[in-house]
Each structure stands twice: as structure tokens, then as C-alpha cells.
Amino acid sequence: MNVKAASSAAALALLLAGGCRRDEVTHYRVPKEKEEAPAGLTSAAVTSAPPGMAGDVPPPPPPSGAARLTWTLPSGWTQSLTGGMRYATLKTPVTGKLDVSVVVLPGPAGGELANVNRWRNQIGLPPLDEAAMAKARRTVSTKAGPLAVYDFTSDGQQKSRVVAGLAEAGGSTWFLKMTGDEQPVSAARAQFLRLLESLRLDDAS
Amino acid sequence: MTTQASLKSVARTLLDVLTSLKLTIVCLAALMVLVVACTLAQVSLGTYGAVNQYIRSFLVWAEVPGTGWSVAVFPGGALVGLVLAANLIVAQGRRLELSWRKAGLWIVHAGLILLFAGEFATSAFQVESRLAIEQGQTLNFVERQRGLELAVVDVTDPAHDDVYGVPEALLARGGDVAVPGTPLTLRVKGWYQNAELVNRGPADPPTPATAGVGVGVAVREMPPVTSDDDMNRSAAYVEPVAGGRSYGTWLVSNVLGAPQAFIHEGRTYRLQLRQQRQYLPYAITLKKFSHDVYPGTDIPKNFSSLVHLSNPRRGEERDVLIYMNQPLRYDGKAFYQASFGKGDTLSILQVVDNPGWLIPYIACVLVAAGLVVHFGIALRRSMRRRGAAAQGA
Numbered sequence: 001m002n003v004k005a006a007s008s009a010a011a012l013a014l015l016l017a018g019g020c021r022r023d024e025v026t027h028y029r030v031p032k033e034k035e036e037a038p039a040g041l042t043s044a045a046v047t048s049a050p051p052g053m054a055g056d057v058p059p060p061p062p063p064s065g066a067a068r069l070t071w072t073l074p075s076g077w078t079q080s081l082t083g084g085m086r087y088a089t090l091k092t093p094v095t096g097k098l099d100v101s102v103v104v105l106p107g108p109a110g111g112e113l114a115n116v117n118r119w120r121n122q123i124g125l126p127p128l129d130e131a132a133m134a135k136a137r138r139t140v141s142t143k144a145g146p147l148a149v150y151d152f153t154s155d156g157q158q159k160s161r162v163v164a165g166l167a168e169a170g171g172s173t174w175f176l177k178m179t180g181d182e183q184p185v186s187a188a189r190a191q192f193l194r195l196l197e198s199l200r201l202d203d204a205s
Numbered sequence: 206m207t208t209q210a211s212l213k214s215v216a217r218t219l220l221d222v223l224t225s226l227k228l229t230i231v232c233l234a235a236l237m238v239l240v241v242a243c244t245l246a247q248v249s250l251g252t253y254g255a256v257n258q259y260i261r262s263f264l265v266w267a268e269v270p271g272t273g274w275s276v277a278v279f280p281g282g283a284l285v286g287l288v289l290a291a292n293l294i295v296a297q298g299r300r301l302e303l304s305w306r307k308a309g310l311w312i313v314h315a316g317l318i319l320l321f322a323g324e325f326a327t328s329a330f331q332v333e334s335r336l337a338i339e340q341g342q343t344l345n346f347v348e349r350q351r352g353l354e355l356a357v358v359d360v361t362d363p364a365h366d367d368v369y370g371v372p373e374a375l376l377a378r379g380g381d382v383a384v385p386g387t388p389l390t391l392r393v394k395g396w397y398q399n400a401e402l403v404n405r406g407p408a409d410p411p412t413p414a415t416a417g418v419g420v421g422v423a424v425r426e427m428p429p430v431t432s433d434d435d436m437n438r439s440a441a442y443v444e445p446v447a448g449g450r451s452y453g454t455w456l457v458s459n460v461l462g463a464p465q466a467f468i469h470e471g472r473t474y475r476l477q478l479r480q481q482r483q484y485l486p487y488a489i490t491l492k493k494f495s496h497d498v499y500p501g502t503d504i505p506k507n508f509s510s511l512v513h514l515s516n517p518r519r520g521e522e523r524d525v526l527i528y529m530n531q532p533l534r535y536d537g538k539a540f541y542q543a544s545f546g547k548g549d550t551l552s553i554l555q556v557v558d559n560p561g562w563l564i565p566y567i568a569c570v571l572v573a574a575g576l577v578v579h580f581g582i583a584l585r586r587s588m589r590r591r592g593a594a595a596q597g598a
Binding site for chain 1 (some may be wrong): 265339340344346354360362363364365366367368369370371372374375382383384385397482484496497498503505543546547548549550
């Protein structure tokens, strides 16, 4: 009986000790680290914001009026216009890991080179300089003006690919980006390019 | 019957129940039910949620529809395990004869009890985190996969940062949270376990935020995610107060990349909601991640990370190859190759901190050894009997 009591008490104590781990404020003194964007970022709106002090980081205003872009969806594609930091999410009929997003930011949004290199970084490619970026750029004419289009595929066995268009319209920069595993991106690429070519300013607003 | 006698009688009845084989079978049946229920629940709760609800709990609770009340509907795995362990221990002490003939069974039972103890130790003390590291990058911290913290980082010192981590549970509780070691108190004015952050429109209600990016952002509460692959987008409104002065109300969220900061008496404090970090007294650099496939196919053959371990305190500088089923065990942690990304330039290591990791191995060795001993004894006895029978014939 004593053995039982002792064992049960020990097991219970063990369990309670674990359950009672208190939530306390931790403190670490660590060597200065480079400022890095945290994991789990979901859009250019949040990743491109520069580090700054109070009030230095203005939130992106919602696009409105003549600044609003529209496009023609390819057959089988659907979209949800959230109107949030991610302006729209597009769904394709292609299966596999694939994400198509539309993000709009005020002004130059950090500049073309910074954004192109951010996309490259997302699939593990090294950054480009201005000259190399110009070589990688393809310009597509649209009713909303010229659109810079980039297409990058990662190295490695598990290839990722990003196809992205970047356009300035009405004081805002629009990012239309398709990213994911190489195969589904390749399968949806032609339709995505047709979507980019169909961009126009929304006359109704 | 005297009181003492009736007490003895009750104790004996309890002991009979506790040592009965029926109780063992009921417990084993309950465990089977829990395993099936837990497996099915993984669809809606995810693996982690289902294991917590069914296996690592004392009672399984269910909501009464329409009332908001929860009632216990079944014993949880922890309770069943505890009862089963007690049953095993007491029954062994009461029934099993202490002799060399039963040595094998004693060892087997000891192994089983140790197995239960190991699971309790694991559920109580195991901490799982991860290290997501890119080629060429050096990191000195691991991040909890579940659990956020509001990092208040004093970045004033040019060489060092003082990182104060306020765990998610304190934010969820609300009220004032003092940050020890600083003059700061954080007033938590709102906590959202999962929320959607959108640009504030004219129809949105007034925001509590008075500083930082939160002024232009509306927070819409969402139900918490249940899938293992999804992540909650948590958010909180916090007001740092120091020396009787408020520094405004800030919106913090793990999806806001923009670091936000304020200055109090010449010291700059940065606020960021992020995965809970544990800093290590050593650093790990990813030198090379390899993803090998069978020749001519896309079928994965092996994933491996060549890392450099640097521990100045121990004067240790060495390279280690981590690959499937070959973790790096170092300083109480095991680093397993778990995943990868970014076109094979990012390696994700699962980091498990489990002080009781050896217990299941020892328990299994004990059970196996006990069975061998018992088999050996039984074999010897059988051979003796055969020999005696042959002689008699």
C-alpha cells in the first residue's frame, strides 16, 4: 500500500509540477541582432514597412477613386476582394501549392529593387543589382500603363517559383504575385500573364 | 462492528478494486476509446489539440450545446494512465510472489511502470520548439511553435539587447503586467487569439490605438484556427506606462512586420508580438542544407543539414551533420531534421527539450529483458520436467 501511495503521489507531483509552470516575464541579454522580419508575414504590406520609431510607420491607406485597378479573371479563376492589407486573393483551378495575391501600397513602397529582391529572398535566391534586375524585367503594356513582370525559379530539388507584376497607378504601387511550387505556378503562368495584360483603371469609381 | 473494523473493511474493498484485473481491462478499454476518439478529433482539432484534449488531460470535457457550459464526459488519458499505473503497482505488490521464479514478470512490470512514468514526465516537462535557419545564417535562439510572446526589447545598448518576453498567457489574462528589470508596466487593453487585420474604413468602430501602425488598422476577431498547418494571427492592444506617464496604446500582432518603439528616459524600447523565443548559450550556423533524391527521379532519398556549433563558454567549435533519424543532441536538446523551404536554402529543425527522453528506451529494454528472463525460466522448468518425465519413463 505504501508503495502505491508513494508512486501515485510521485506521479501526481510530477504532473502538477509540469502543470504549474508559471507564466513569467523572461529576460535575456543577448548580442545585438540584425533586425529581421518575423515569421508568418503574409503580405508586402507588412514586410516592406521600414523599421522606425513611433509614428514613423504609416499604415497603407485603402486604394480608392481613380487609383483602383481591375482585371479580367481567366476562365475558372475566382477572387475575393478583402479590401484589407491584402487587397485581393485569387484562386486558380490549378491544384498544388500556389498563392495568387494582389497587394497595394502607397507611393513607391520601398522601390522596385527592394521588392524584387524580397521576392527572390522568399524563394532562396540571392539579391540582384540594378543592372541584373533590368535584365530580368519584362515589361507588359496594359490599359493601366506599363507593368514590370518578373519570373524567378529557385535552385534546389524542391523548386519554388514566383511570377510577379508591379505597377504604379494613381500614386500607389500594385503588386500582383503568383508564388508556390514550380509545377503549379508553371501550369497557371500563361493565364496569370493574360490577367496581367488585362489590367485597367476602374472607371466606375 | 467497530469503526476501526469498518475502516479496514472499506480499505480492503478499495484495495480489491484497485488490484482487480477487471480494472486493468476497463482501463485498457478506456485507453482504446481515447485513442480512437483522439484520432478522429485530429480532423477538427489538429494533432496537438486532440492529444491535449484526450490523452494529456485528466477529464475529457464536452460543451453542452446552447449553454456555454462544459461537462466531463470521459476520463482523460492522464487519469486512466494514473489509475492503470496504480493498478499495476498495487496488484504486483499484492499478488506477484517475490521469488526468482517470477523475476522476469517483476522486471516486465517495472518496465511498464517506468513507461507510464516516462509519459507523465514527457507530458509535464517536454518543450517543443523549432529552429528555422537559412544557409549562411547564425542563430542563437529557438522558437516555440505554439505560444507567442510580446517582446519588449531595450535596444539602447549598442552591443547588446535586453529582451523581456511577456508570454501570451499574461496578455490573454489582461490587466497590468509589470516588466521586471524595467520601469515599465504594460496595460493590456485587448487580446485577440486570432484576428484579421485590415485597413480601417469609415464604417469601422473607433480604435483603442493611439500610437504606431495600429491607428489606421481595424482588428476583426476570428475563431482560433484548429489545423496544425494554420497559425493564429494574434493581436493585442497594450499601453506602456512608466514613471506615471503613458506612451500611448499600441496595436501589436504577429503579422505586423513593422517594429514599433518608444523612448522612455533615453532608453528605446521596441515592441513586437512574435513566437516565444528561448535564447541559447551557443550559436548554430547552417553551412549547407542537402536534399538528395534517387538518381533520375524526384523521390527524396535524404535530407541533411550541415551545421556549425559554436559554444564560446565551453570553447567548442565543431561541425555536425544532422539528418533523418540522426539528431544533434546537445545541452539537453535534440535537434531533428524536420522540414525545409526556400528552394532548399532554408532548413527547419525540430528542437525537443525532454529531460525524460531516455525513460521510454530504458522501459522498453526492461520489458524486453523481463520477457527474455521469464521465457528462459519457463523454458528451463519445462526442460527439467521433460527430463524428469523421460527418466520416469
